[in-house]
Amino acid sequence: MALVSSKRTVSGGRSSSTANAFAAIEYQLMAKVLLIEDDSETAEEITAELSDRGFEVEWSANGIDGLDKARSLRPDAMIVDRLLPGMDGLTVIEALRKEQVRTPVLVLSALGAVDDRVRGLRMGGDDYLTKPFAVVELVARIEALLRRPAESRETTLRVGPLELDLIERTAKRGDRVIDLLPREFRLLEYMMQRSDQLLTRAMLLEEVWNYKFVPATNLVDVHMGRLRHKVDGPDETPMIHNVRGAGFILRAGP
Amino acid sequence: MRQPQFIRSNTFRWALAVSAVFAVFVIVLFGFIYWKIDDYLTARSDRVITVELDGIAGLSPERRLEAIDEKLRQDPRGVQVAAIFAADGHRITGNLESLPPHLRIDAPAHGTDVIRRDRGAGENQTVRAIARRMRNGDVLVLGRNVDEAGEISHVVGQALALGLLPGFCLCLLAGAWLSVRAQKRVEEVNQRVQRIIAGDLRERLPYRNVDEPFSKLAVIVNGMLDEMETMIHALAGVGNDIAHDLRTPLTRARLTLERGRTNAATLEQLQAVSDKAIAGIDQSLTIITALLRLAQIENSRRSAGFGDVALHEMLREVCDIYEPIAENKNIALQVAVKHRRSVRGDQDLLIEAVANLVDNAIKFTPEGGEVNIELLQEDSETIVRVTDTGCGISEQEREAVLRRFYRSDKIRSTPGVGLGLSLVAAIVKLHGFRLAIHSGGGGRVEIVCPDSQQG
Numbered sequence: 251m252a253l254v255s256s257k258r259t260v261s262g263g264r265s266s267s268t269a270n271a272f273a274a275i276e277y278q279l280m281a282k283v284l285l286i287e288d289d290s291e292t293a294e295e296i297t298a299e300l301s302d303r304g305f306e307v308e309w310s311a312n313g314i315d316g317l318d319k320a321r322s323l324r325p326d327a328m329i330v331d332r333l334l335p336g337m338d339g340l341t342v343i344e345a346l347r348k349e350q351v352r353t354p355v356l357v358l359s360a361l362g363a364v365d366d367r368v369r370g371l372r373m374g375g376d377d378y379l380t381k382p383f384a385v386v387e388l389v390a391r392i393e394a395l396l397r398r399p400a401e402s403r404e405t406t407l408r409v410g411p412l413e414l415d416l417i418e419r420t421a422k423r424g425d426r427v428i429d430l431l432p433r434e435f436r437l438l439e440y441m442m443q444r445s446d447q448l449l450t451r452a453m454l455l456e457e458v459w460n461y462k463f464v465p466a467t468n469l470v471d472v473h474m475g476r477l478r479h480k481v482d483g484p485d486e487t488p489m490i491h492n493v494r495g496a497g498f499i500l501r502a503g504p
Numbered sequence: 505m506r507q508p509q510f511i512r513s514n515t516f517r518w519a520l521a522v523s524a525v526f527a528v529f530v531i532v533l534f535g536f537i538y539w540k541i542d543d544y545l546t547a548r549s550d551r552v553i554t555v556e557l558d559g560i561a562g563l564s565p566e567r568r569l570e571a572i573d574e575k576l577r578q579d580p581r582g583v584q585v586a587a588i589f590a591a592d593g594h595r596i597t598g599n600l601e602s603l604p605p606h607l608r609i610d611a612p613a614h615g616t617d618v619i620r621r622d623r624g625a626g627e628n629q630t631v632r633a634i635a636r637r638m639r640n641g642d643v644l645v646l647g648r649n650v651d652e653a654g655e656i657s658h659v660v661g662q663a664l665a666l667g668l669l670p671g672f673c674l675c676l677l678a679g680a681w682l683s684v685r686a687q688k689r690v691e692e693v694n695q696r697v698q699r700i701i702a703g704d705l706r707e708r709l710p711y712r713n714v715d716e717p718f719s720k721l722a723v724i725v726n727g728m729l730d731e732m733e734t735m736i737h738a739l740a741g742v743g744n745d746i747a748h749d750l751r752t753p754l755t756r757a758r759l760t761l762e763r764g765r766t767n768a769a770t771l772e773q774l775q776a777v778s779d780k781a782i783a784g785i786d787q788s789l790t791i792i793t794a795l796l797r798l799a800q801i802e803n804s805r806r807s808a809g810f811g812d813v814a815l816h817e818m819l820r821e822v823c824d825i826y827e828p829i830a831e832n833k834n835i836a837l838q839v840a841v842k843h844r845r846s847v848r849g850d851q852d853l854l855i856e857a858v859a860n861l862v863d864n865a866i867k868f869t870p871e872g873g874e875v876n877i878e879l880l881q882e883d884s885e886t887i888v889r890v891t892d893t894g895c896g897i898s899e900q901e902r903e904a905v906l907r908r909f910y911r912s913d914k915i916r917s918t919p920g921v922g923l924g925l926s927l928v929a930a931i932v933k934l935h936g937f938r939l940a941i942h943s944g945g946g947g948r949v950e951i952v953c954p955d956s957q958q959g
Contacts, residue, residue, distance in 0.1 A: 461855070
């Protein structure tokens with residue numbers, strides 16, 4: 251648990267439970283991330299945070315250099331700012347996609363409009379994050395990109411004692427049958443496909459509920475509370491964990 | 505030398521062009537009249553001399569001589585030409601020197617050159633003449649000087665001068681006057697506009713009566729200025745609100761950080777301080793995000809991304825999402841959908857609008873209350889109605905709730921930034937729908953979609 255002693259008190263990543271949330275990435279330690287961002291201070295923060303989390307980060311301050319590095323270094327994931335000197339971020343992604351480079355890309359942008367987002371994703375970005383963002387959100391999304399669930403033909407999802415039958419639409423924890431509403435089933439399915447990953451509220455809203463905006467009420471917490479109530483019985487080891495200030499994580503262990 | 509300004513003006517040039525066309529038209533008209541009259545007079549005189557020739561030809565040769573002499577005597581103006589030439593060509597009587605060389609004998613009357621003996625002797629003169637060979641071989645020539653064209657052209661010229669010149673001058677004067685007048689008004693408008701640019705938003709353009717095009721334009725522009733003035737004032741108000749609403753959480757964050765810096769002794773204390781400060785900054789960011797989003801929606805056009813949105817499904821979905829929240833507050837959230845209705849719109853934005861209404865309804869309804877979502881079909885419109893058993897919106901507040909940052913005094917204690925309904929209103933307006941807020945006990949807000957909007 252080398253990550254526990256993370257000294258950076260960036261928003262979100264400040265309790266030991268947060269560090270736990272990222273412990274899972276140890277198995278793919280030294281994943282290489284290319285960061286193309288022209289603001290050096292932002293880049294420094296992101297680099298430091300990602301290095302602390304065990305990523306190997308390469309930084310490039312403009313689009314042309316970024317494109318070169320993307321070709322030569324073959325990173326596992328990329329973080330690309332939209333507005334870059336030399337070459338626009340989206341152009342970089344487009345160029346790479348034309349060369350059949352399928353490296354997952356997280357687009358960063360100060361342009362938060364729905365249209366911008368759609369354009370960013372259409373040009374080949376895999377995820378879109380609007381500035382300003384919490385660093386924990388960035389890390390969670392990068393990790394999600396690195397561990398995107400493979401298209402699987404499995405009809406049953408299993409995490410520890412938890413079992414989800416996608417055909418029968420039933421859930422079991424050990425021998426205990428869990429009675430889920432359709433919306434709860436959808437949420438649990440999403441979480442089980444991404445077990446051991448930190449899922450932020452924004453990610454859940456976008457992916458599970460298809461909400462492109464942040465509602466006033468803490469919708470996610472309420473839904474998660476209900477699901478947890480059903481999944482984690484009173485004398486069972488909790489599986490759904492609330493990572494303070496960041497999001498939620500589903501894992502078999504404590 | 506610089507031309508006077510009115511000469512360069514468009515109005516004046518038009519007037520000049522029109523008067524030139526008018527002058528050409530009048531000249532052509534007069535020319536035509538001249539030509540017609542000339543034609544008529546010639547034809548008449550031809551007839552006269554032919555009849556006379558017939559008469560004289562019917563006389564005996566002696567009587568003919570008398571008739572010719574008589575005729576010439578009775579012609580004080582000297583317009584008549586008459587003569588008899590022998591077969592060998594020498595003159596027997598009459599006022600012609602010789603048989604005109606180009607005169608065709610036994611032809612109908614035509615114009616020819618003659619040399620007279622009496623008036624202007626020896627000079628060539630053009631007359632209309634007719635000649636006929638008598639039975640005894642003599643040639644009888646009768647003619648008439650029709651050189652009255654000069655008189656006619658004189659009259660025509662006079663008429664032209666009398667009619668055309670004043671008309672032309674009048675046109676030019678009118679053009680100059682109109683152009684000067686237009687220039688004056690433009691100058692006046694320019695001065696007022698300059699004042700508006702300088703910041704006097706209450707200034708308006710002058711107008712006289714609405715039937716005149718210039719005044720019509722002024723009224724239209726004034727309407728636009730009214731709208732803009734309202735908007736600018738609203739904007740200024742919003743600016744103040746934004747400053748206030750942003751400053752509060754930022755001030756709190758600053759204070760927290762400042763105190764934490766001096767007082768925090770342990771890492772835990774410092775982290776607690778940071779958490780609090782971050783929360784304050786997050787709230788400011790939330791406000792900025794909401795404002796940007798609002799501006800973005802208000803400024804966007806109907807996008808090509810519009811599609812058919814199944815309202816019945818959408819309402820069920822929103823209800824599904826908010827059910828647990830309502831349950832937590834012990835509020836009965838129900839959706840009543842009788843018909844399947846679709847409208848043209850942006851699915852994401854419409855969900856956001858309805859979700860905002862439901863969110864509000866749940867937030868402002870006390871525990872044990874009710875929130876109902878209904879989809880109604882009226883004569884020519886589809887209505888999404890959200891009702892609750894909360895405190896409702898009073899008559900005086902109906903307009904105000906749509907203002908940015910407006911928060912009723914009754915709900916001061918409930919968290920929120922006061923942008924929700926502004927956002928809903930903007931989304932509804934973007935779709936060409938209508939937002940109806942009913943006052944009175946219990947909240948009732950409707951999104952009214954006219955049928956013309958349905959795809």
